[in-house]
Every structure is written in C-alpha cells, then in structure tokens.
Amino acid sequence: MKIKLNNNFLNVKESYLFSDINKRVNEYKKSHPEADIVRLGIGDVTLPLPEMIVDAMKKAADEFLSKDTFRGYPPEYGYDFLKEAVVKYYKRNGYDLDLDSVFISDGAKSDLGNLVDILGDNDIYIPNPVYPVYLDSNLMSGRRIHYLIGNEANNFLPLPEGLDDEAKVIYLCSPNNPTGATYNKNELKMWVDYAYKTGSLIIYDSAYEAFIKDNSPRSIYEIEHGKDVAIEVSSLSKMAGFTGVRCGYTIVPMELTVGDRSLNKMWKRRQATKFNGVSYPVQRAAEAALSEEGIKACKKNLDMYYENTKLLTDLFTRKGIWFSGGINSPYIWLKCPNNMKSFEFFQFLLEKANIVGTPGVGFGEYGEGYFRLTSFATLENTKKAVERLEKLL
Numbered sequence: 001m002k003i004k005l006n007n008n009f010l011n012v013k014e015s016y017l018f019s020d021i022n023k024r025v026n027e028y029k030k031s032h033p034e035a036d037i038v039r040l041g042i043g044d045v046t047l048p049l050p051e052m053i054v055d056a057m058k059k060a061a062d063e064f065l066s067k068d069t070f071r072g073y074p075p076e077y078g079y080d081f082l083k084e085a086v087v088k089y090y091k092r093n094g095y096d097l098d099l100d101s102v103f104i105s106d107g108a109k110s111d112l113g114n115l116v117d118i119l120g121d122n123d124i125y126i127p128n129p130v131y132p133v134y135l136d137s138n139l140m141s142g143r144r145i146h147y148l149i150g151n152e153a154n155n156f157l158p159l160p161e162g163l164d165d166e167a168k169v170i171y172l173c174s175p176n177n178p179t180g181a182t183y184n185k186n187e188l189k190m191w192v193d194y195a196y197k198t199g200s201l202i203i204y205d206s207a208y209e210a211f212i213k214d215n216s217p218r219s220i221y222e223i224e225h226g227k228d229v230a231i232e233v234s235s236l237s238k239m240a241g242f243t244g245v246r247c248g249y250t251i252v253p254m255e256l257t258v259g260d261r262s263l264n265k266m267w268k269r270r271q272a273t274k275f276n277g278v279s280y281p282v283q284r285a286a287e288a289a290l291s292e293e294g295i296k297a298c299k300k301n302l303d304m305y306y307e308n309t310k311l312l313t314d315l316f317t318r319k320g321i322w323f324s325g326g327i328n329s330p331y332i333w334l335k336c337p338n339n340m341k342s343f344e345f346f347q348f349l350l351e352k353a354n355i356v357g358t359p360g361v362g363f364g365e366y367g368e369g370y371f372r373l374t375s376f377a378t379l380e381n382t383k384k385a386v387e388r389l390e391k392l393l
Ligand code: PLP
Pocket: 043, 106, 107, 108, 109, 110, 131, 173, 176, 177, 205, 207, 234, 235, 236, 237, 243, 247, 248
C-alpha cells in the first residue's frame, strides 16, 4: 500500500508486559510441571456478579422479545434512568451532579482514550508509574508528554509543587493503579487549586473509588472548584465486577469552558458522531448495581477482596517491607527486597514461591524496583501465597 499512516504510533511502545509474564510462567511450568502456581498478578475481578444484577440484565433482555417493549438504538449519552442512578450514587456520597453532565460509556478505558479527540495540542502531564492508557492515547495523538514522578518520598502521590504556571492537561488516578496510593482532600485540593489558577484541565480517573475505606475524596468534585477544572472518568468494572459486562460513566461538568466553548457540548458532539451508546440490558444491570440493594451486594464482594488485601498488607507490615496501597485499593505496591529490580523479583517469586505478580516497571520507568500484587485471587490462594512469602521473605 502507499497510504500514509499515523506516524505517532511509532512512538508507542509495544506492550510486552503480560506476554512476557506469561512466557516466563509457561517456561517455568514446562520445567516444573508439578508447581502449584498462585497468581496474584491479575488486575481483573474474579467473583461472580450479584444475582439481582444478573436478574436485571435478563429481564431487560426479555423486553427485546416483545413488539411493545423492544428497543432500537440507545441514546448516545445513556438512558436517563441510568444517568439518574449515577446522579443518585454521587448524591449518596455527598456530591451534586447535573444530569446533563453524565455520559454513560462502555467502560472507562474508551473514554480515557477518546477524550484526546476534543483537546488541542496541549502539554500533557501524566503520573509515572500509572495505568498506561493515558500515555499511549496521548502518544498516538502526537502530544508532548511530561511525567509527574511518583516515588517513596511523595508516597507515589505527585503534587503540583514546582510546575510552571502554563495551562496544561493533567491526568490523575486515585486510588491509583498500580500503586494503590490515594490522594487525601488536602492533596487533591492542591491539584484543583493549581488547575484553577493556571486554567488547566484535570482528567480524573476514579475507577477504584468504591474501594476507598478512609475519608479520602471519592470524587474530585468534593473539592471546591472541582467542576471548574475536571472531567471525571469512572467505571462499574471494579465497583460492581463489570469488567466483562462493560459499563462506565464520564462526568463533563457544564462549568468547563474555554472562552465561549463548552467542553460538555464538544464531548456531546464527539459521542454523537463516534459512539452509538451502551446496550440496554447492560444499562439496566448498571442501574441495578447502583441501587441501594445493588451497592450492598457489590460491597460484599469488595469486602471479600479486602480480606485478601489485609492478609498481604499485614504480612508486609510484619516483615518491614515498604508498600503503598492496600487500604483504599485492591492493589499492593511493594518495594522489591534487597534492591532487586522488578523483573528480578518477579523471577525470584516465581522460582522460590511459585507466586506470580506484576513487575512495577511495566507501569512506567519510575516503577522500576517495585512490584504489584492484587487481592483478586481466591482467599485460599491468597492464604497459600502469604504462607509461602512468610517463609521466603
Ligand atoms: N482506569 C484504571 C485506573 C484502570 O485500572 C482500569 C482497568 O484496569 C480502567 C480505568 C479501565 O476500566 P474499564 O474496565 O471501565 O474500561
């Protein structure tokens, strides 16, 4: 072919992390077929959905059987019943939202990747280490990237200290994947104040808000002027176990404007052009998950994951191993013992304890020397892993 391609893709690194991990595990299994491998590397939920959520999905599917209740294309921005459920969910946590600021999505990843469509050629500030989608989607659009470096000194919670006063686009993720670190109200206020002062936009990823156990903000809109500076992207994937069902929501407040141009209007236009909505049964399932009964049922699952988290964090506390996360997050981010590099520790755990985790360097160069474990395994397997780590570390 002779067409021109998007050369920005040349700047996007191939992601070898999980294929590399699988390759190493498979090689080990070949030479040690008897090994009982425990996987604490998965970033995906494992518990089944609460019955009332699946019932809502089935009931909605049945509506397609009858001429009277059959539905065609859903609204591009989501059915009002689900947008209202999102508004109520926020209200329950003490935050007021305008119904028109809510956009239903097929998950946070799509919107996080697509938001670049409505933004111009800004300098982009991205935490490192972090969930890779912010970086890769901006690289694909040829943006200039700057890192907000996370380290032990700032507890993997970079702050705006030292940044210039130019307007910029800033990505924040709290609770963070992979570090589990969560901004408290004061820290988040520093970011909102900075964005307000400089005319910057924050894209705030709250996909793990439901895991928050302390009084850290569950939404950036808890902070005064939050709606003047931030788009919030969230998901039912982890809150309600919807990774396979696919549903999320994005809040684009009416207050977000540049001159007389409204970001809300631009996002509406973008979605109406390139997105045809989320399927009706999925939106009914999401509505059920966000109801009082649904929230309770989902919380039971989150509490089960938390039991696993607690086993791991107690172990690392006993062993004096530095870690972040674990309280407000299904992720525990630990410093590799004996100054091992991330992949060295991966291999060490695989060979000495038959445990698989995720090397921190896979989330950015500043993750080197760290390691992510998750609480999404079964209780039985997590206990097994803790026993082995107790002896090994
Ligand atoms: N944001 C973060 C921080 C994540 O870790 C993930 C998934 O792992 C997502 C967004 C994507 O979520 P979704 O399943 O809603 O696309």
